[in-house]
Amino acid sequence: MRVKELGESDLIVTFFTPHRGLLKGVAKAARRSRKRFVNCLDKFSLVSLEYTLKTEGGLCFLHSGKLIDGYPDLRSDFTLLSTASYIIELTEILFPPGVSEPRMFNLVKESLASLTSAERAAAVSTIFEARAMTLGGYRVNLEKCSKCGRAYKGEGIAVFKPEKGGITCLKCEQPSSLHPPMTPDAVSTLEMLQEGSFSASEVDGIADDVMKHLKAVLKLHREYRLEQRLKTSKYLE
Numbered sequence: 625m626r627v628k629e630l631g632e633s634d635l636i637v638t639f640f641t642p643h644r645g646l647l648k649g650v651a652k653a654a655r656r657s658r659k660r661f662v663n664c665l666d667k668f669s670l671v672s673l674e675y676t677l678k679t680e681g682g683l684c685f686l687h688s689g690k691l692i693d694g695y696p697d698l699r700s701d702f703t704l705l706s707t708a709s710y711i712i713e714l715t716e717i718l719f720p721p722g723v724s725e726p727r728m729f730n731l732v733k734e735s736l737a738s739l740t741s742a743e744r745a746a747a748v749s750t751i752f753e754a755r756a757m758t759l760g761g762y763r764v765n766l767e768k769c770s771k772c773g774r775a776y777k778g779e780g781i782a783v784f785k786p787e788k789g790g791i792t793c794l795k796c797e798q799p800s801s802l803h804p805p806m807t808p809d810a811v812s813t814l815e816m817l818q819e820g821s822f823s824a825s826e827v828d829g830i831a832d833d834v835m836k837h838l839k840a841v842l843k844l845h846r847e848y849r850l851e852q853r854l855k856t857s858k859y860l861e
């Protein structure tokens with residue numbers, strides 16, 4: 625996730641694991657001797673790491689590493705790199721140290737692997753965001769109107785209400801820029817993305833207009849729920 629220099633030859637490595645979540649470790653002499661960590665301490669890499677849990681100052685001790693996938697495609701383009709940064713940053717916010725979630729690990733892995741062209745980047749980040757927010761406990765409630773409780777049956781326009789983290793019916797709220805309308809297609813697609821029944825590698829299967837629509841909805845949702853603008857999301861815009 626992150627690599628920082630420490631002293632003359634060590635590196636501090638922040639990494640995300642399937643069963644222990646976010647960890648931080650020190651790789652001693654990693655900058656002098658590259659043998660134990662051949663090409664595997666670059667940001668955005670899938671790596672098999674050998675480490676001992678918490679030694680000094682809460683840091684793990686990294687023994688060695690082996691690169692599994694360096695995702696070379698995403699390193700060739702600024703948009704792809706920014707999207708990868710966004711994926712990492714949202715993961716760190718939703719899953720701080722001590723919170724593990726194997727499904728989140730797989731989502732990050734799959735999303736980075738799906739960043740193969742700049743044209744796909746926006747869609748990949750939208751698919752990632754919908755699922756990541758759900759796994760992090762911020763699912764958008766799409767079943768019923770969050771004001772009057774009437775069930776949404778997949779017909780007609782629904783209105784997204786960030787304050788409620790859900791939708792409302794047209795009687796309870798009129799669409800506006802702060803409360804964007806959602807078509808039945810947009811609602812059902814978001815439902816699928818939240819459930820994880822649509823993976824980032826299948827990005828081409830979603831219509832462009834629906835994708836654009838969901839991007840705007842998720843942006844309002846994220847800003848309201850996380851109460852801070854992510855640094856990289858500003859770049860992406």
Ligand SMILES: [Zn+2]
Pocket residue numbers: 769770771772773774792793794795796
């Ligand atoms: Zn209502």
